Amino acid sequence: MSKEPKKKSRKRKDAEEAQEGDEEALEALKESPPPAPELTENVFIDRDYSVGLSTRFDESFPDVLARRNVDPEVYSRAIRHINGFFERAEEVNCTSFWEGCFGLISFWSLFLCYRQKSYRIFDEMRDWIAQENRQNWLPKGLEIMNPISNGLIFLEIHVHPLPKH
Numbered sequence: 001m002s003k004e005p006k007k008k009s010r011k012r013k014d015a016e017e018a019q020e021g022d023e024e025a026l027e028a029l030k031e032s033p034p035p036a037p038e039l040t041e042n043v044f045i046d047r048d049y050s051v052g053l054s055t056r057f058d059e060s061f062p063d064v065l066a067r068r069n070v071d072p073e074v075y076s077r078a079i080r081h082i083n084g085f086f087e088r089a090e091e092v093n094c095t096s097f098w099e100g101c102f103g104l105i106s107f108w109s110l111f112l113c114y115r116q117k118s119y120r121i122f123d124e125m126r127d128w129i130a131q132e133n134r135q136n137w138l139p140k141g142l143e144i145m146n147p148i149s150n151g152l153i154f155l156e157i158h159v160h161p162l163p164k165h
Helices: 004-032 064-069 072-088 092-105 117-140
Strands: 041-046 142-144 154-159
Touching: 041 064, 072 117, 072 154, 117 142
Parallel strands: none
Antiparallel strands: 041 154, 142 154
């Protein structure tokens, strides 16, 4: 019987020591100033419905990009280029007509071994955005996101914190 109270007292001792260690860590946290949060913001470029329901993004220059020394011409060229990808992907021509017909006849099994024109263009756009980010945007702490990732609702530009020199 005497063994059980010793175990309890030893457990209590260990718990008290752990609690004291926790209190010391808590005091150290209270004394140190909290780290300053990295302020970032995202730029959302809305769709442009002035030409109809086709997928286009507004070319007006956001103020946030002006603060990052982005040339308005570089921004405008990037948006025009992205809009051009969507124009090519949505255009109806002989190829897209026959793709649809053969897809329907084959119960869409054709697309298991054949990539549609629009998807090939979307892949090309993804690669172009990655290259454009490496060349023009990432050095300024900005990154254009692929608009397909958010369902073509908007074009998003991530604003990353600039490295401190």
